[in-house]
Amino acid sequence: MRAEELKLDELVKFSEGLLSLHGRRLIIHDMHAFGQFRKDLIDMAGVEYARRILTRFGYYEGQADAAAMKRIFKWEDRTEWLKAGARLQSMSGVAKTQLKIISLDEIEKKCHIEVQWHESGEVEEHLSQFGQSDNPVCWILAGYASGYCSFCLGFKVFFIERKCRGAGSRICMAEGKDEKSWGGELRKYISYFEAEDIQLKVDALTKELQKKDRELSKQKLKLDTLERKAELDAVEVHSASFRKVLEMVSRVARFDTSVLITGESGTGKEVVSRYIHRLSPRHGKNFIAVNCGALPETLLEGELFGYKAGAFTGAVRDRIGLLEQADKGTVLLDEIGEVSQEIQVKLLRALQEREIVRLGENIPRKIDVRIIAATNRNLNDDIEKGRFREDLYYRLAVVIIELPPLRDRKEDILPLARNLVGKVSKKLKLPSLKLDAKCLDYLMEYDWPGNVRELENVLERAAVFSGDGAIMPEHLPKNLVSTAIRSESFKGGTLESVEREYILSILEKTGGNKTRAAKILGIGTATLWRKLKEMGENRK
Ligand SMILES: [Zn+2]
Numbered sequence: 001m002r003a004e005e006l007k008l009d010e011l012v013k014f015s016e017g018l019l020s021l022h023g024r025r026l027i028i029h030d031m032h033a034f035g036q037f038r039k040d041l042i043d044m045a046g047v048e049y050a051r052r053i054l055t056r057f058g059y060y061e062g063q064a065d066a067a068a069m070k071r072i073f074k075w076e077d078r079t080e081w082l083k084a085g086a087r088l089q090s091m092s093g094v095a096k097t098q099l100k101i102i103s104l105d106e107i108e109k110k111c112h113i114e115v116q117w118h119e120s121g122e123v124e125e126h127l128s129q130f131g132q133s134d135n136p137v138c139w140i141l142a143g144y145a146s147g148y149c150s151f152c153l154g155f156k157v158f159f160i161e162r163k164c165r166g167a168g169s170r171i172c173m174a175e176g177k178d179e180k181s182w183g184g185e186l187r188k189y190i191s192y193f194e195a196e197d198i199q200l201k202v203d204a205l206t207k208e209l210q211k212k213d214r215e216l217s218k219q220k221l222k223l224d225t226l227e228r229k230a231e232l233d234a235v236e237v238h239s240a241s242f243r244k245v246l247e248m249v250s251r252v253a254r255f256d257t258s259v260l261i262t263g264e265s266g267t268g269k270e271v272v273s274r275y276i277h278r279l280s281p282r283h284g285k286n287f288i289a290v291n292c293g294a295l296p297e298t299l300l301e302g303e304l305f306g307y308k309a310g311a312f313t314g315a316v317r318d319r320i321g322l323l324e325q326a327d328k329g330t331v332l333l334d335e336i337g338e339v340s341q342e343i344q345v346k347l348l349r350a351l352q353e354r355e356i357v358r359l360g361e362n363i364p365r366k367i368d369v370r371i372i373a374a375t376n377r378n379l380n381d382d383i384e385k386g387r388f389r390e391d392l393y394y395r396l397a398v399v400i401i402e403l404p405p406l407r408d409r410k411e412d413i414l415p416l417a418r419n420l421v422g423k424v425s426k427k428l429k430l431p432s433l434k435l436d437a438k439c440l441d442y443l444m445e446y447d448w449p450g451n452v453r454e455l456e457n458v459l460e461r462a463a464v465f466s467g468d469g470a471i472m473p474e475h476l477p478k479n480l481v482s483t484a485i486r487s488e489s490f491k492g493g494t495l496e497s498v499e500r501e502y503i504l505s506i507l508e509k510t511g512g513n514k515t516r517a518a519k520i521l522g523i524g525t526a527t528l529w530r531k532l533k534e535m536g537e538n539r540k
Pocket of ligand 1: 117120123136137138161163164165167170172173
């Protein structure tokens with residue numbers, strides 16, 4: 001078969017409702033409607049994107065035509081098959097195309113082909129919509145030639161329009177070459193042939209952002225750990241009870257032994273477990289703290305063990321549980337006493353077998369994690385009442401570290417307070433913040449039911465009120481100041497005498513400063529003056 005023997009009416013089957021080229025459905029376009037479409041595309045997407053889209057549109061068409069020509073005919077040689085593409089373009093009315101093969105080396109995969117387009121439909125439409133252009137406008141034609149020749153030759157051929165009637169030349173002429181032959185010149189044009197999937201771009205950006213986010217949170221975690229690392233080291237520990245705790249920590253840290261940390265809330269169970277992790281051989285890996293009391297049962301189960309997508313309503317995708325995520329690190333199960341029976345069984349299995357099963361799966365997966373548990377409950381009571389499994393308790397409580405309440409280690413209150421003020425001053429950016437000596441007694445005498453955490457909260461609150469200066473007694477919560485005073489000065493007596501004692505003791509604490517005393521007492525200065533006057537009169 002030779003290209004010039006191609007006849008449109010032989011190629012295309014015309015029947016109503018269906019035009020086809022040997023099984024490939026064709027449609028006839030109105031050129032002017034197409035021109036309008038092309039204009040819209042340029043207006044909406046911009047010239048560059050419109051050019052890309054139309055070049056690729058042509059490319060697909062060229063490819064499809066080349067494939068059809070191969071399927072339908074047997075060509076004398078490859079040149080004829082190539083020329084058939086030009087003939088098809090001419091027959092379909094997009095342009096009168098002439099093709100000249102300047103050189104072709106199929107072994108080296110090199111070629112140099114020239115096409116000329118006369119009466120290009122694209123030029124006509126472009127001229128009528130936009131007038132003469134600075135650049136060639138036969139985008140579909142260039143795409144078509146590239147797609148057709150690439151398919152025929154089995155290597156990529158790129159056509160670049162050199163002269164275009166739309167840009168003032170007499171005829172349109174394009175050159176087609178393989179990538180190598182083009183060399184660096186192609187770089188300017190290559191993007192017109194490449195698809196840019198916007199969704200892919202968005203996905204890639206999203207991924208990038210997520211990665212950044214993860215890196216950031218990792219860094220934050222690191223910083224966090226560093227900060228917390230310093231926390232325990234920097235605090236002088238005076239009390240024997242807490243020194244004993246630290247000694248146990250340093251002994252147990254090196255081994256993978258399960259540790260149960262007990263103590264009232266706010267005694268620093270998480271800080272101590274981080275400290276264990278830090279001193280352990282696992283310190284380079286993750287430390288993950290889970291508050292078992294804060295999550296409903298199903299959520300907690302999913303968090304800990306992970307799940308397969310569809311395991312329960314809302315499980316949209318697979319999730320790796322924290323016990324797996326902590327890989328070679330440490331997991332703190334805080335408030336372990338709040339865990340349901342069902343999860344207790346699963347935890348026991350995880351500890352015994354060193355493997356877990358994700359929800360909705362039945363494949364056991366190995367885990368390598370050190371478990372530290374913490375509780376403020378008396379688990380022995382819970383065992384007796386059947387609320388906590390004894391076997392799990394013994395798995396968890398190989399070593400028990402009991403954190404003493406702050407009131408039982410009063411010697412540590414001041415070093416802790418000083419350390420916390422330093423921390424708060426950094427956190428709130430109050431560089432001149434310090435603790436006034438007048439506060440010390442109050443801090444020492446208070447009972448601290450909320451322990452170290454309460455101390456920290458009290459100091460942070462006081463720092464806010466002090467406004468970057470010294471934290472004074474009046475910046476401390478009223479209950480703290482009054483309890484302290486009551487415990488030292490309450491000796492009973494009439495309401496009047498108690499009031500007098502109280503007022504005088506506050507005045508003493510404030511060094512006679514009536515404004516501050518009034519603030520602590522929660523009354524106006526005028527009222528205080530009046531009361532003092534009355535008291536003076538009563539004394540007489
Ligand atoms: Zn042109």
